[in-house]
Amino acid sequence: MAKARGNGKEVVIEVGGLVVGFGEHVVLDHVDLDVYRGEILGFVGGSGAGKSVLMRTIIGLLPRRAGSVRVFGVDLAQASDAERHAVEQRWGVLFQQGALFSSLTVRDNLQFPIREYLELSQRLLDELAVAKLEMVGLDASVLEKFPAELSGGMTKRVALARALALDPEIVFLDEPTSGLDPIGAGEFDELIATLQRTLGLTVFMVTHDLDSLHTVCDRIAVLADHKVIAAGTMDTMLASEHPWLRAYFRGKRSRVGRPGETTLRT
């Protein structure tokens, strides 16, 4: 993969020569990837290709065998605890199933990270919880609900609000639109794009949703054969002759395969 550096953009996540494996099985073999500040990066790959593994390695949940991961220029494996915590406050993670704390109400879920890191008055915490909920398109009526009482789409939104609780600079989204209906998924994409614009976020989005890739992603990185085989804009992907990319982006389910529907692109 040719590194598109030197275009003046700041690299916030820098993955170099990353090797991750479980036992005999090597999932990521010398993966290189740069994520620039302020972009929405869509990260795709076949099921089981290791997309989530890469995301989990970047956020420090999985150990690596070789290579480096730098977030804001800090190598998390070598950073001190204080440096790690500083970085962790600057990112938010939306897990695939939401990972809301099931024994806490929505209000407490949202306030948990804020309460932990900042000493704020209860009044401000309550107001912020409402503000964050409204930013993700919900309202104060869900505050006292428990995660088990929320629908799938609401869970994702609340989880996104929690990921945004500390106003992070990077958000990691693990399949944010999976399990949502096309309308809900479209709204969620729109939401991410809006938040990205208003908050100036960098978004690292693992996804399978071709519509998301078309509508909101600035750049797409593709994981196949244990490596990032391509990274670039949608046009680059569509122009590529790599068999996997052809199958993925120009297959039956892609928009390109359906004449007349490319106009959907915004």
Place this chain on the structure above:
Amino acid sequence: MSEILLEGTAEGGRLRLAAAGPWIAKNARRLEAQIDSATRPREAINEVRIDMAGVDRLDTFGAWLLERLVRAFSARGCATKVEGLKADYRSLVEEVHHVKLEEAPMRRHNRLANALASLGHNITSVGGSFGAFVNLLGALSVATLRIVVQPRRFRFTSMVHQLDNVGWRGVPIMLLITFLVGCIIAQQGIFHFSKFGADLYVVDMVGILVLRELGVLIVCIMVAGRSGSAYTAELGSMKMREEIDALQTMGFDPIEVLILPRILALIIGVPILAFLGSMAALYGGGLVCWLYGGIEPSIFLQRLKESISIDHFEVGMIKAPFMALVIGVVACVEGMAVKGSAESLGLQTTASVVESIFLVIVLDGLFAIFFASIGM
């Protein structure tokens, strides 16, 4: 560091607030204090200008606090104007401007009311779990009848698997614990009886106590802790992940598939464990009598034969399956009562163990009265 994030200068009816520095999460606490002091009612003000030009960073926290400032003045009828906001931050400020706080339901803080409410909830939940207990007992009877009519529906493999878990794998720990309990009561008996020179009566005590009460009671308490909790946790997590709903939609009766084999496994397993446990306790008692009390094993056995009758053994053994049923039903009722959260799973598992141990002891008391009145 106490840099000034907001500074006000009033001239006549006009207030000019100059904001400066980073309005971000880290500063939110100080910023809130400064905003609160700026909005404190003072002399009549009818025009407020907030100059945001000095703010070099702004996040949601800062944007919300700015919004709060604006709202506080607007609510007092002041003409409020925000100036000099950097273009990058406009959309964020616009976003929080739409936040509607009025709808936010505030938490109830009346402690007495909460305490009374929780007392009420607890009382109704006791009634509720009694209802659920009876309900499951009825459903079990129906499922059993159905299986008697159509024996091929019975999940034999599942029951054997459960029997392996609750019975066979539990044998070592049950033997160890009942053995130790047998040792302890024998030692205590010898220690105190020897004061009256009645050492030999220890054998009577150990024999009757172990066979009638302790063997089965200790085994049941162990089973409630070991297997009852496992049943609750298994069924509860299946409930949480909608596995039970899945079974139902495929046309299976969860009671027949999941609960009946588990409870039958207990009804078969517990008497066997109780028997083995009683033997281990007698063995332990005999060992201590010999090593500590100097009662030869042959004398111990002789005395044991004289002091106990088959009645004592029967009393103990008859109780075992009933206690197993109670443990199993309570565990399954609690498992099925699990709701979506991890906390609920923990609560129900605790409730399952506490309730089943309590009911086992109550049942033991009822049996004691019953056997005494029929002269066994």
